[in-house]
Amino acid sequence: MNAESGLKLKLFADGANLAEMRAMYKNPAIAGFTTNPTLMRKAGITxxxxxxxxxxxxIPDRPVSFEVFADDLDGMExxxxxxxxxxPHVNVKIPVTNTQGVFTGPIIHRxxxxxxxxxITAIMTVEQVAQVAEALAVQTPSIVSVFAGRVADTGIDPIPHMKACRAALHGRPKAELLWASPRELLNIFHAEEAGCDIITATSDILAKLALVGKNLDDYSLETVQMFHRDAAASGFEISTAAIAEQPAHQSDPA
Structure with a gap:
């Protein structure tokens, strides 16, 4: 099954490994790219x-997001x-607040x-989405990134949460809702169910799209074969001779 062909939302690749980004660019199903300072630091970018x-x-012709890292609003701008x-295809990531919790609405608007x-990144709440929507210019395209994976980490069901975020953007038709920080491939379908326009995912999650629609009996057999192959490759042994020497199990008297 070609999972990408049946999806209505856009797939963005998230990461900071240039080789992986180039490889993802060869896949026409990847509609854009995102990164952030944390991913860049992990990748050794200096x-x-x-x-x-x-x-x-x-990547000359698909959206690519790069994030500001100043902490004062003037520096961010x-x-x-x-x-x-x-x-012209570069999107600028602005965190919803600075490190002191000051809303970045004024510079978002300008x-x-x-x-x-x-x-707009690092958003968690519906209220933040509503604030951002108010700050955005109606005529300019934008992306509103809600970290649904982190929301789910707190025990909140992200699907109704993201549906509420979708509703909060009703007055900004050019603002696209992005499901950020997915934890598993199933989140791609959750994002579509919630009405998101985009999901951004790391290459390890996107690679699992090839598994969509896979026969579960086949998958079960392949898993058993993997366990057997790895046990053999590791040279594992359990002596059965000692078992034969053990006395038969005696039931307790009634």
Whole structure:
């Protein structure tokens, strides 16, 4: 089954490994790319701008999100305008607040009003979505990234939560709702059920799309074969001779 062909929402690849990003770019089902400073740090990136320019050159015609990392709103806005100039397909990620919890609405409004396509990130609540929607310019496309996976980590069912977020964006038809931080492949279908426009996922999750529709009997047999193969490769042994030497089990007298 070609799982991608039946999906209505867009698949974005999340990561900061340039080789993996290039490989994902070869897949026409991947509609865009996202990254963030944490993923870049894990990937060993030390020159933010140089890495971003390599990505923009390697992926010239699909949306790519790069995030500001200043903590004051003026610094965020200045970085956002620089990042936006890296390419017409570059989306600028702005966190919903700074590290002190100050809402970034004023700069969201200014940047969006100037036609810069923003990806508002680290959102968790429906109330935050409503605040962001109010700040966004109606005429400018944008992405509103709700970290549904982290919401689920707190014990909240993310599907009705994301449906409520969808409703909170009703006045911003050019704002796309993105399901961020998925924990498993099934979340792709959860995101579609919730009315999301986009889901961003790491390459290990996206690779599992090939499993969609797989016969479970076949999958069961392959799993048994894997266990047997790995046991043999490890040289595991359990002596059965000792079992024969053990006395027969005696039942307790009634």
């Amino acid at each position: 020159d933010y701008a140089a890495f971003a320019r390599e990505v923009v050159a390697a 200045a970085q956002a305008r620089i990042i936006a100039a890296w390419g 940047l969006s009003s100037d036609g810069i396509v923003l990806n």
